[in-house]
Amino acid sequence: MFGLPIETALLVFGFPLFWILYTIMFLVVTRDWARDSAADDEVP
Amino acid sequence: MADAKMLSVIRERIDSTMALHSAERVLDDAPASIEGKLYYPYHRYIANCMIPTLFGKKDVTIDCLVDAVHGLGATADRMSIDQVRVSAEASLEAMVELEEAESIARRVIAHRLGRRLRMIAPFEIHLEAQGLIHKGFWIAHSDRMRLMIDNTTGGMYPLATRAAVA
Amino acid sequence: MSGTVISFLVLYYVVVLGIGYWAMRRGAGEDLEGYLLGGRQVGPLPTALTLQSTSMSGYMFLGAGGLGFAQGYWALWYAAGDIGGGVLNLSVIGRRMRKLSQIFGALTAIEYLEKRYPSPAIRLFAGILTVFLLGFYVLAQLIAGGKGMALVTGIPYPAALAIAVGIILIYTFMGGYLAVAYTDFFQSLIMLVGVMWIVIAAVSELGGLTAANNAIAELDPTLLSIWGKDLGFQGQWGVVAGALLIFSIGYMGWPHVVTRHMAMTKPATARRAGLWATLWNLFFVPAPYLVGIMAILILPGLDDPEMAIFEVAGKLLPAAVTGLVMAAIMAAIMSTADSLLLQTGSIASRDIYERFINPKASETQMVWVSRGLVFAIAVIGYVVALVEPPTVFGIVIFATSVLGSAFLPAYVCAVWWRKANTPGALASMIAGALVSFVWQYAGLVETTQVHPMLAGVVSSTVTMVIVSLATQKMSPVPPHILDALDASVAVGPIPGRFAEASDLSLANEAAAIEKTLDRGDRHG
Numbered sequence: 001m002f003g004l005p006i007e008t009a010l011l012v013f014g015f016p017l018f019w020i021l022y023t024i025m026f027l028v029v030t031r032d033w034a035r036d037s038a039a040d041d042e043v044p
Numbered sequence: 045m046a047d048a049k050m051l052s053v054i055r056e057r058i059d060s061t062m063a064l065h066s067a068e069r070v071l072d073d074a075p076a077s078i079e080g081k082l083y084y085p086y087h088r089y090i091a092n093c094m095i096p097t098l099f100g101k102k103d104v105t106i107d108c109l110v111d112a113v114h115g116l117g118a119t120a121d122r123m124s125i126d127q128v129r130v131s132a133e134a135s136l137e138a139m140v141e142l143e144e145a146e147s148i149a150r151r152v153i154a155h156r157l158g159r160r161l162r163m164i165a166p167f168e169i170h171l172e173a174q175g176l177i178h179k180g181f182w183i184a185h186s187d188r189m190r191l192m193i194d195n196t197t198g199g200m201y202p203l204a205t206r207a208a209v210a
Numbered sequence: 211m212s213g214t215v216i217s218f219l220v221l222y223y224v225v226v227l228g229i230g231y232w233a234m235r236r237g238a239g240e241d242l243e244g245y246l247l248g249g250r251q252v253g254p255l256p257t258a259l260t261l262q263s264t265s266m267s268g269y270m271f272l273g274a275g276g277l278g279f280a281q282g283y284w285a286l287w288y289a290a291g292d293i294g295g296g297v298l299n300l301s302v303i304g305r306r307m308r309k310l311s312q313i314f315g316a317l318t319a320i321e322y323l324e325k326r327y328p329s330p331a332i333r334l335f336a337g338i339l340t341v342f343l344l345g346f347y348v349l350a351q352l353i354a355g356g357k358g359m360a361l362v363t364g365i366p367y368p369a370a371l372a373i374a375v376g377i378i379l380i381y382t383f384m385g386g387y388l389a390v391a392y393t394d395f396f397q398s399l400i401m402l403v404g405v406m407w408i409v410i411a412a413v414s415e416l417g418g419l420t421a422a423n424n425a426i427a428e429l430d431p432t433l434l435s436i437w438g439k440d441l442g443f444q445g446q447w448g449v450v451a452g453a454l455l456i457f458s459i460g461y462m463g464w465p466h467v468v469t470r471h472m473a474m475t476k477p478a479t480a481r482r483a484g485l486w487a488t489l490w491n492l493f494f495v496p497a498p499y500l501v502g503i504m505a506i507l508i509l510p511g512l513d514d515p516e517m518a519i520f521e522v523a524g525k526l527l528p529a530a531v532t533g534l535v536m537a538a539i540m541a542a543i544m545s546t547a548d549s550l551l552l553q554t555g556s557i558a559s560r561d562i563y564e565r566f567i568n569p570k571a572s573e574t575q576m577v578w579v580s581r582g583l584v585f586a587i588a589v590i591g592y593v594v595a596l597v598e599p600p601t602v603f604g605i606v607i608f609a610t611s612v613l614g615s616a617f618l619p620a621y622v623c624a625v626w627w628r629k630a631n632t633p634g635a636l637a638s639m640i641a642g643a644l645v646s647f648v649w650q651y652a653g654l655v656e657t658t659q660v661h662p663m664l665a666g667v668v669s670s671t672v673t674m675v676i677v678s679l680a681t682q683k684m685s686p687v688p689p690h691i692l693d694a695l696d697a698s699v700a701v702g703p704i705p706g707r708f709a710e711a712s713d714l715s716l717a718n719e720a721a722a723i724e725k726t727l728d729r730g731d732r733h734g
Contacts, residue, residue, distance in 0.1 A: 002419045002420045002423055003419070003420045003421075003422075003423030003424045003427065003434075004283070004423055004434055005434055005435060005436075007435070007436045008283045008286075008434055008435060008436050011283070011286055011287065011290060011436050012283070012286060012496075015289075015290035015291075015293060015294075016290075016293055016492055016496075018294070019293045019294035019297065019488055019491075019492075020488065020492070022294060022297060022298075022301075022488075023294075023297045023484060023485060023488040026297060026301045026481075026484055027481065027484070027485060030301075030480075030481050082723055082726060082727075084719050084722070084723070096384070111718060111719070113718070113719075113722045114315065114718045114721075114722070115315070116315035116718060117315070118715075133730065136722055136723070136726055150573060151317070151573075152317070154573045154576075155317050155556075155560075158552070158556065159552075162381075162548065162549070162552060163382065163383060163384060163552075164382060164383055164552065164555050164577055164580045164581050164584065165383065165384075165577060166573060166574045166577045167573070169573065179719075181719065181723060183723070183727065190727070192716070192719075192720060192723055194713065194716060197713070199713030199715070199716055200713060200716075201713055201716040201717065201719070201720040202720070203720055203723065203724050203727065204696075204724055
């Protein structure tokens with residue numbers, strides 16, 4: 001892949017993929033947090 | 045009412061109807077009621093500061109409140125103050141001395157200025173004590189819990205007290 | 211570097227000063243007050259851009275590039291952890307630390323530690339260690355600034371270094387005059403475009419990534435491996451683990467980074483910031499390492515590996531663009547140095563001088579202590595940078611290892627473990643700092659094949675757990691802190707929606723009102 005040995009390709013692409021998944025999970029688990037902004041919007 | 049006194053109070057923007065409406069919304073529309081209002085004390089200061097700029101020193105005025113129970117300071121937006129008659133039990137007692145409050149205020153403002161302007165400089169802070177002011181908090185409860193609603197910002201916070209009494 | 215480069219460099223600073231001038235002219239009275247109160251939101255994009263671009267510094271442009279040049283794809287072990295450092299930090303500590311620091315009323319990350327682990331010793335040790343290590347970070351920026359300035363302008367290094375130090379001092383003492391804070395967004399934008407341009411130019415120059423890697427393979431196939439040049443790190447999982455940890459969990463031990471959590475206005479900020487951090491890091495973290503690797507082919511005769519990115523930019527970009535990008539890079543470096551110095555000055559004056567030497571210190575006295583320390587760091591830094599400049603990479607790895615090892619358990623356990631007590635925290639800080647420091651200087655990395663970061667973090671974590679548990683009875687966590695921890699997590703059986711909708715800033719008022727209501731309930 002891109003002329004790289006397999007372990008290097010895993011390093012180059014594997015970790016970024018892990019962090020993308022972690023971030024998605026973080027956003028999913030904390031989706032309720034967005035309500036905090038909504039609550040503020042309704043205050044006159 | 046007996047033991048009533050006049051308090052300087054930050055002007056209310058959320059009345060009991062609005063407070064109740066907010067409370068019911070976050071309590072998943074469970075029926076709720078407003079128990080009453082408590083007044084929380086702050087030492088208020090107005091700070092006149094000289095900010096160094098390329099065009100000479102700029103005069104800036106910043107409001108600062110020091111929590112008179114816990115001694116925590118924070119800068120604040122401009123506020124309007126009303127005089128309100130309040131019963132003694134409805135207001136919390138101030139515990140922080142004036143001298144301590146003033147040094148807290150000074151510290152908070154200097155820190156804020158340094159951070160926001162990103163420079164190390166003496167800002168010539170002149171504090172004018174405005175005395176004790178209060179903020180009202182509506183106390184609401186449902187059958188499950190109690191919460192308080194800030195009557196100026198509408199901000200809410202749960203209260204971990206014994207089970208609410210209807 | 212050509213006259214065109216220098217002209218555009220100068221033009222850049224003229225534009226920046228112009229923006230500052232315009233912003234200040236506009237910002238009379240109310241606007242300035244609004245800005246100072248930090249009230250209204252700037253908007254997620256400028257905020258995110260500024261937050262992330264403050265991570266662009268001497269390490270990125272010199273350290274990372276230099277490592278890529280010297281060790282090939284091995285360097286990406288450091289990037290692998292770094293990509294997630296931002297979101298990890300925000301997801302693990304972010305919101306809870308914000309809430310806890312609000313309840314404590316702490317202004318600095320060091321004061322926060324003393325409030326959570328009550329003891330003057332904590333503040334003193336943490337304060338001194340942080341000032342010492344942040345001083346090293348500043349040194350890294352000075353070297354980066356000086357070398358960059360020398361390369362761009364052709365001025366000899368000693369003079370260029372002096373100019374860089376001078377500009378940094380001006381930023382720090384007089385930043386307000388220049389409305390430095392207003393121009394961050396513009397600078398970040400230039401840098402963003404510039405870095406992307408350099409990467410794309412480097413890869414295109416070599417005919418694409420595959421062609422480049424094939425060419426490197428012909429030169430020296432070990433540069434493509436995960437074990438470094440000549441497979442020097444083969445099988446050294448202890449070193450690899452350290453490289454992964456240092457910029458992933460390491461950030462949670464940097465007082466000057468975790469201090470940002472204290473400034474958040476609402477939980478939603480942490481969420482958005484986490485997303486932006488990952489998106490930004492996916493490109494910008496590996497980019498400098500990659501450019502360093504490409505430089506192996508583009509600049510085979512390069513003397514100083516740490517100049518790889520500057521030299522690639524100079525060689526491949528149009529002169530005007532080079533000028534602008536160099537200027538943005540220099541600005542980033544100096545801005546980072548400025549931030550570090552402001553933090554260091556603040557810690558020295560508040561957490562050490564006011565706290566221990568002169569509790570009645572006036573603001574003016576504290577300003578002079580801050581300035582004095584900043585000046586001392588600048589002078590010492592100049593001398594070291596001139597006489598025996600270490601590599602930027604070396605300095606940053608050293609400082610991060612010690613900071614991360616010393617403070618990581620303290621900051622993480624502060625919000626996650628109710629039993630983390632003062633003796634545990636103090637012992638863990640000392641253990642972490644000592645072990646990582648000694649590991650580095652006694653050459654234990656070579657003998658044990660374990661990275662100082664790994665050794666340090668393991669030591670400090672184990673120490674925190676053992677000492678906290680062993681001293682629970684004689685030094686329990688005070689009840690008011692346990693209350694604060696409860697408040698920072700959730701309160702009782704309340705709907706999840708409400709827990710997250712709470713206004714974090716009302717925690718203290720709530721505590722006092724609860725007591726008043728309880729008294730009232732009792733009296734009927």
